[in-house]
Amino acid sequence: MTWGDGDGFVTCELGHKHWGRYGAAGLLPYHDGYVLLQHRAKVTIGGGTWGAFGGARRRGEDPVAAALRETAEESTLDASEVTLRGLMHEDHGGWSYDTVIATAPALLEVRPASWESKGAAWVPVDEVAEHNLFEPFAKAWPRLRQALRxxxxxxxxxxxxxxxxxxxxxxxxxxxxxxxxxxxxxxxxxxxxxxxxxxxxxxxxxxxxxxxxxxxxxxxxxxxxxxxxxxxxxxxxxxxxxxxxxxxxxxxxxxxxxxxxxxxxxxxxxxxxxxxxxxxxxxxxxxx
Ligand SMILES: [Zn+2]
Structure with missing residues (x-):
């Protein structure tokens, strides 16, 4: 990742500690029953867990732009290959997270590209919940899986x-x-x-x-x-x-x-x- 003005911790109105002073956003690409997940590096928050590629938004940055930028920084995915389909929004008061849903034309080969990512994998939708998930992603997943359309x-x-x-x-x-x-x-x-x-x-x-x-x-x-x-x-x-x-x-x-x-x-x-x-x-x- 490159440093952005949104990098930093905040405490939301629900009392959680979150990364991203202006909220955060992630990208969830989907293809034919599979979603692309990031295996988070040990040194990150939630190290070793699985979630969506993404990160802190910058001040005034659109969540879609933030999700695509962070994904491009953390992986080799070419964002121009995915088609945007929608957003799912979670507002905690003082902090929010947007998941950008996209579809990919195939199970594209994607590799990690920064120290934050240990791996990238296309995971069958039915097997996502069996993975050791990043906690916020685990909470969002039941809603997200309904929106893979x-x-x-x-x-x-x-x-x-x-x-x-x-x-x-x-x-x-x-x-x-x-x-x-x-x-x-x-x-x-x-x-x-x-x-x-x-x-x-x-x-x-x-x-x-x-x-x-x-x-x-x-x-x-x-x-x-x-x-x-x-x-x-x-x-x-x-x-x-x-x-x-x-x-x-x-x-x-x-x-x-x-x-x-x-x-x-x-x-x-x-x-x-x-x-x-x-x-x-x-x-x-x-x-x-
Ligand atoms: Zn919160």
Missing amino acids: RPVLVVDGANVMGSRADGWWRDRAGASARLRDQLGAVDRYTGIAPFDVAIPEKVLVVEGKARNIGPGDTDVRVVSAEADGDDKIVETAASIVAEGPDVLCLVVTADRELRRRCVAVGAEVTGPRWLLNQIAPKAVDTPG
Whole structure:
């Protein structure tokens, strides 16, 4: 590790002594039933135990940035190879810990790279609890293992657009492109259980005059319905669910019949207001 202004001990409001004056953060990469753990060197706090790579945040440093920086300092993992999926947050009052959940494309070879790490290993999720775990990680693990998923948002463009009075009826393609850009601009979402903060892939289903808007400059996957928009949304949700048990597909629509059909194929559902509050909080109920 290189010295940072967050290095130091604090006592939280629960009376524990913790490392990290501005809190701490760690990275938990996941691939196909395995998580990457750090075997902590004897000389560290909790020496000889297993936990997530990570460490103290610097003043004002985002927990994701801190987790990636610390992991890069402590291991040979190339952070650009993992995809961020969400955060789990623990607040002790005066100290907090964020675990950043990510997925890896394979069981990448990772070696320790600093004196703090004795080893690195991909551990089967079912065997994690059998390891001698770093105490804070042991406490967090039951929640963390629920969050080893890939969240995907599927947005019913016509329905979400229709739920805000911003003049969309005058220019459906323009309003759809605006929705797409707002979706693209926001990466972190609250209210997607079990994550405290989810970083989902985003899919926008468009139809009619909005059919040809494309992805623009965003990372949003835009799916065009050539015929019925509802059928396309169900088909899209079903194919995402079919990718495997680690995928969490959340469809955003207020349409009751469509919600029923999406739940029937294994997706979860939520309403437009939730989404609008995340991507454009000030625009809700303020036309113009
Ligand atoms: Zn504490």
